[in-house]
Amino acid sequence: HYIYVDTSFAKQGEKAVLLSSDLQAEEWSCLRLVYQITTSSGSLTDPSQLNLYVRFEDESFDRLLWSAKEPSDSWLIASLDLQNGSKKFNILIEGVLGQGNTASIALFEIKLTTGYCIECDFEENHLCGFVNRWNPNVNWFVGGGTIRNTHSNLPQDHTFKSEL
Structure with a gap:
């Protein structure tokens, strides 16, 4: 299964937000997303966008950690190292609708594991x-x-x- 942003009745610029429960990482952690952004060929000037934010306790703003807006015909993987700390935090995943309502933003997997992400481009x-x-x-x-x-x-x- 996967989750997706339903754009049937949405307008350009509207946002769907997914908020995690309170998290705390006393060690470095790896956040991995498997995602896909699709769009009609005519909406490339203002594409839909997937954003990932962190919100720390006692802070009134969200920090952008990662963003993607490139459409793809297949699932893509994003891995981010999250620094350890004593503050609780939330992860916010935001889907922003671009031009046209034929766009789709989907998540196949959201995984948070202890330790650094292993990425290798050789x-x-x-x-x-x-x-x-x-x-x-x-x-x-x-x-x-x-x-x-x-x-x-x-x-x-x-x-x-x-x-x-």
């Missing part, structure tokens, strides 16, 4: 703490530039959008 030429379990026939290789396998379908480098 630009540093290592496996980011993962271990390659050796197999005489097939293994993972950190690459860039020319791909060893000439039958590969990889179109471009995901991080820098450059040719492989």
